[in-house]
Amino acid sequence: MNEAETKHSNTKSQDLSLNSGMIGAAVPRPDAIDKVRGEARFVDDLVFSGMLHAAVIWSEFPHAKIRNIDLTAIMDDPRVVCTLTSEEVPGDNIVHVIYDDQPALAAGIVRYIGEPIALVAAEDRASARAAATRALIDYEEIPAVFDPEEALRPDAPLVAVPAAVEKGPNLFNSMRIRKGDIEQGFAAADVVVEGEYRFGYQEHAYLETQGAIAVPEEHGAMAIYGTMQCPFYVRSAVAQVLGLPLSKVRVVQTATGGAFGGKEDVPSLVSALAALLAWKTRRPVKLVYDREEDILTTSKRHPAVIRYRSGAKRDGRLTAIEVDFIYNAGAYQTLSSAVLWRALMSAAGPYRIPHVKVDGRMAATNTVPNGAFRGFGSPQMNFAHESQMDLLSDRLQIDRLEIRLRNALQIGDETATCQRLEESVGLTETLEQAGQTVDWENRLRKIEAFNADSHSRRRGLGISTVTYGVGLGGKAPFLDKAGAYMKLEADGSITIAVGTVEMGQGLTTALTQIAAEALSLSPERIHLAPVDSSRVPDSGPTVASRGTLMSGLAIIAAAEKLQERVSSAARDLDIPKEEIPSRLPEIARVFFMRNIDPAVEGWASGEPVDWDPESGLGNVYFVYSYATHIAQVEVDLVTGEVNVEEFVAVHDSGKIVNRRLAAGQVEGGIAQGLGYALMEEIPRQGGRLLTTGLTTYRIPTICDIPLRSEVSFVEAICSKGPFGAKGLGEVPLMAAHVAVSRAVVHALGRPITTYPFSPERVKKAVTMQKNSE
Amino acid sequence: MSGEKEFVQHLQHLKIGSIEDLLQQIGEPGARIICGGTDLLVKMRSGAISPERLLDISEIDALRAIEEKDGRIEIGAAVTESEILASELVTVCLPLLRTALVHLGSLQIRNRGTLGGNLVNASPAADSAVPLLLYNAELILQRAGSERSIPVEEFFRGPGQTALASGEFLRTVSIPIPREGFDPFFHKVGRRRALAIAIASLGALLWVEGGVVAEARLAAGSVAPTAIRLSRTENLLTGEKITPELIAQARELAAQEVSPITDIRASAGYRREVIGDLVERFLNEVVG
Numbered sequence A: 001m002n003e004a005e006t007k008h009s010n011t012k013s014q015d016l017s018l019n020s021g022m023i024g025a026a027v028p029r030p031d032a033i034d035k036v037r038g039e040a041r042f043v044d045d046l047v048f049s050g051m052l053h054a055a056v057i058w059s060e061f062p063h064a065k066i067r068n069i070d071l072t073a074i075m076d077d078p079r080v081v082c083t084l085t086s087e088e089v090p091g092d093n094i095v096h097v098i099y100d101d102q103p104a105l106a107a108g109i110v111r112y113i114g115e116p117i118a119l120v121a122a123e124d125r126a127s128a129r130a131a132a133t134r135a136l137i138d139y140e141e142i143p144a145v146f147d148p149e150e151a152l153r154p155d156a157p158l159v160a161v162p163a164a165v166e167k168g169p170n171l172f173n174s175m176r177i178r179k180g181d182i183e184q185g186f187a188a189a190d191v192v193v194e195g196e197y198r199f200g201y202q203e204h205a206y207l208e209t210q211g212a213i214a215v216p217e218e219h220g221a222m223a224i225y226g227t228m229q230c231p232f233y234v235r236s237a238v239a240q241v242l243g244l245p246l247s248k249v250r251v252v253q254t255a256t257g258g259a260f261g262g263k264e265d266v267p268s269l270v271s272a273l274a275a276l277l278a279w280k281t282r283r284p285v286k287l288v289y290d291r292e293e294d295i296l297t298t299s300k301r302h303p304a305v306i307r308y309r310s311g312a313k314r315d316g317r318l319t320a321i322e323v324d325f326i327y328n329a330g331a332y333q334t335l336s337s338a339v340l341w342r343a344l345m346s347a348a349g350p351y352r353i354p355h356v357k358v359d360g361r362m363a364a365t366n367t368v369p370n371g372a373f374r375g376f377g378s379p380q381m382n383f384a385h386e387s388q389m390d391l392l393s394d395r396l397q398i399d400r401l402e403i404r405l406r407n408a409l410q411i412g413d414e415t416a417t418c419q420r421l422e423e424s425v426g427l428t429e430t431l432e433q434a435g436q437t438v439d440w441e442n443r444l445r446k447i448e449a450f451n452a453d454s455h456s457r458r459r460g461l462g463i464s465t466v467t468y469g470v471g472l473g474g475k476a477p478f479l480d481k482a483g484a485y486m487k488l489e490a491d492g493s494i495t496i497a498v499g500t501v502e503m504g505q506g507l508t509t510a511l512t513q514i515a516a517e518a519l520s521l522s523p524e525r526i527h528l529a530p531v532d533s534s535r536v537p538d539s540g541p542t543v544a545s546r547g548t549l550m551s552g553l554a555i556i557a558a559a560e561k562l563q564e565r566v567s568s569a570a571r572d573l574d575i576p577k578e579e580i581p582s583r584l585p586e587i588a589r590v591f592f593m594r595n596i597d598p599a600v601e602g603w604a605s606g607e608p609v610d611w612d613p614e615s616g617l618g619n620v621y622f623v624y625s626y627a628t629h630i631a632q633v634e635v636d637l638v639t640g641e642v643n644v645e646e647f648v649a650v651h652d653s654g655k656i657v658n659r660r661l662a663a664g665q666v667e668g669g670i671a672q673g674l675g676y677a678l679m680e681e682i683p684r685q686g687g688r689l690l691t692t693g694l695t696t697y698r699i700p701t702i703c704d705i706p707l708r709s710e711v712s713f714v715e716a717i718c719s720k721g722p723f724g725a726k727g728l729g730e731v732p733l734m735a736a737h738v739a740v741s742r743a744v745v746h747a748l749g750r751p752i753t754t755y756p757f758s759p760e761r762v763k764k765a766v767t768m769q770k771n772s773e
Numbered sequence B: 001m002s003g004e005k006e007f008v009q010h011l012q013h014l015k016i017g018s019i020e021d022l023l024q025q026i027g028e029p030g031a032r033i034i035c036g037g038t039d040l041l042v043k044m045r046s047g048a049i050s051p052e053r054l055l056d057i058s059e060i061d062a063l064r065a066i067e068e069k070d071g072r073i074e075i076g077a078a079v080t081e082s083e084i085l086a087s088e089l090v091t092v093c094l095p096l097l098r099t100a101l102v103h104l105g106s107l108q109i110r111n112r113g114t115l116g117g118n119l120v121n122a123s124p125a126a127d128s129a130v131p132l133l134l135y136n137a138e139l140i141l142q143r144a145g146s147e148r149s150i151p152v153e154e155f156f157r158g159p160g161q162t163a164l165a166s167g168e169f170l171r172t173v174s175i176p177i178p179r180e181g182f183d184p185f186f187h188k189v190g191r192r193r194a195l196a197i198a199i200a201s202l203g204a205l206l207w208v209e210g211g212v213v214a215e216a217r218l219a220a221g222s223v224a225p226t227a228i229r230l231s232r233t234e235n236l237l238t239g240e241k242i243t244p245e246l247i248a249q250a251r252e253l254a255a256q257e258v259s260p261i262t263d264i265r266a267s268a269g270y271r272r273e274v275i276g277d278l279v280e281r282f283l284n285e286v287v288g
């Protein structure tokens, strides 16, 4: 876009705002131009006077006692200012996420390769990094375990600290669902299908690696500037490590170059490390990971194995499912128990099933701790439940779209946790619309004709349908809150502060639109201040597709209060209601002259949810989003390469606040899903990850994105969301990767059950198919 | 993670203006030629090599031309991949070189990366190697006071190993314009469509006279310590009529002839099988 065009589209949005109708409008994002021009200031662009640079000394062994740490050689360089080990931590040597098991700096023992052991601060980054290589750590290796299934065997070496294992040796957590009577369910089934599904890592591969700057402030306070999703998590972690009250830690989120869940828990550690050095030196300290450090030492999507049995009637109706799964948590709990819970909640898929038995386990191993990643434990489940539906379709000779329609949840149905769905269930519409868009039956016939004609290439059509509970749900309802601060400035402009963050997903734009709609103002009058933990109350994390929803509700609550004050001032001035927006500067002036309080606060608290750990049942989320994706692929039978030719994505995320941004989220999810399904892989040798950069960890490029893709929305309005909106962010990835992998299976006519579908795996399936023919 | 070396600290970067200048500097200890830098800088950053002086040959005019001379195309070592792709001569006379380079790296890489750098780096996966092997390219190597020409096949000695002697550099790639034959074949297997180092690649040229194969040239990348010609499979095909039986034999032989390794990208077994199957695909295309 050149400047002229930019201006043009800005004018357009202004026009839209004048006749209201902000919600749904394709308002361009205010941060886009800065980012495209390279003017956005990411954490590594920021410089503070007197700032030092940090480097980390990482564990080189997956499980070892530390006999001695010798850092004398580090100090050889006059540019090195200090080192720091666990013994000097002034507060608790703990990075709290859910449990208190993870130290900021290893004390006496390391549990994975890449665990921080000690820190160096120097005048420049190169000196700090060079110095870190001079550390002499004396390790005594002890037995380690890397595979989650092996970790759960009785004779496995113990990985985790006792305080972190809830359920047994190396068993961080186990959770279950018991609905109905599973035996009766399978007895009632005419067919039963079974599958075992395996997944490796997925790396977030955000453009901007992890980084933070800690800046000592007056009166013993500490400020943190960093790339992050959860400023309030960072604040707690830094306060605890430094032994400071929460009020003395201020966290400012800097422009964030992607996160995808990878900046939910990890920034707490990164910021704590920077803060320790800043505390010791009383100087600002910057710590920015390079790509290799980021890939090797930070969280990823959990590797998993899922065993799944489904029973159905001859007409395709599901009678029962039995699911057993193990996820690899890595060496510390971090967010794994929450991931386990969401995996559990996703196990049944978006289907009506009377009898459900699900058992999930989270195993501790001597590998890097895994954590949040777009979908949060669901994507693995999504492939499993959709594979099962395709197996049933095959066995029963019922079309794949049809069998999904027959089982799709509708208003009035009960979910796998016995939650009755009261409103906003657009699932069937997503299935129907996706089917119509590709012309499902005709398309299948065309593909059949192509395949009959083709010797070494084959096409396939994959369908996947998913549901996602919006918000944090019944496991941690206390986190689901958000505040908004809103101020009418003396010139009639509006300043808003919230506690959830823009990380590239477009939250600032969506929230500005919501505020503009709620205040009947044009969005140009509204400015969202950078997120700063001192401006608003703890607003929970920016995760679980909750940003627009929760901060949106808080903004609406604030806007209502402000409107009231503005209206009463307008009445005093005889300004008619319809003229308030255009005469707001006049009104603001009166606020100023008469000392009327121009600031308000809005608060949103999650709708009531509940969950019973014993039965696994409950009203676990207050509303659900839905999606159906269909992908067409062409598989090269000679090489096993897969080309994704076409994509159709239909989402129900309630009212769409900004169509352009929403479509962008979906397109990004398609790309990320395609990578997960086909290319992204981290081979592991013992406790060592073998891909150390983006040369060998391959994410899709623009050339891999399907040429034809159509994104659309059915809007099943949610009465509890801001202007009817639900969440969207994570759902596209969940649906997309499954549509791709199922399309490959359809093309081959033979299942592949291990991710990713690399050329080699696909080729192997082709060979096996040939041999069996 | 090993700690990023500050690799530019004591580094000299010299723009070399002419071949004469280059010949004067090339033998100096710690000196290293840099052209596009797309291989060299990666290795310097990782600490694998640490030269003290970079001799930048990217602006030596004598290394920057693509010319036709006596039935041959001569490409200077410092010609970038993008320039090769834009060349009318290459498009018309050496279509296979074009096909292979279209998939090298990404546009940004091709704008900097050069043919000389690609060859001297001597990766078994170098994308220019397969077409140059098929075209029987000669490499003209020069050092102070002498010059020699060797077939590209003899240039590669192993991963990262070439026939270049110390003080010697690659000046020109000289390629005989081939006579008309069947449509050339090239397939690079990668996990994605751009910025993918080949897992395996196969290229082929074939001429048929009087119903039998007059000449067959097959070359494969990423399936041996260097890119290689599949000479046993070529011999099998030469003088024969292409039948389903022959295709099956060629497939087997090609798979035997390569010596791939298992690495982070793929297993040896997969690579072997893919080469055989690609030979089969090519021959099926020839039969029609």
Ligand SMILES: Cc1cc2nc3c(=O)[nH]c(=O)nc-3n(C[C@H](O)[C@H](O)[C@H](O)COP(=O)(O)OP(=O)(O)OC[C@H]3O[C@@H](n4cnc5c(N)ncnc54)[C@H](O)[C@@H]3O)c2cc1C
Binding pocket: B032, B033, B034, B035, B036, B037, B038, B039, B040, B041, B042, B057, B077, B078, B103, B104, B105, B106, B109, B112, B113, B114, B115, B116, B117, B118, B119, B120, B121, B125, B126, B127, B128, B168, B169, B170, B171, B195, B196, B197, B198
């Ligand atoms: C992101 C990325 C993707 C890539 N993808 C591919 C790919 O898909 N396929 C592929 O084949 N390669 C790929 N490469 C590798 C690289 O881009 C190519 O090999 C390129 O052609 C190298 O050329 P250069 O001019 O940049 O070489 P340089 O890095 O400048 O030099 C490479 C080596 O050759 C030496 N050298 C250069 N010119 C001469 C000369 N005339 N005489 C003697 N020695 C010389 C240098 O000293 C050095 O050792 C990729 C690289 C990157 C960074």
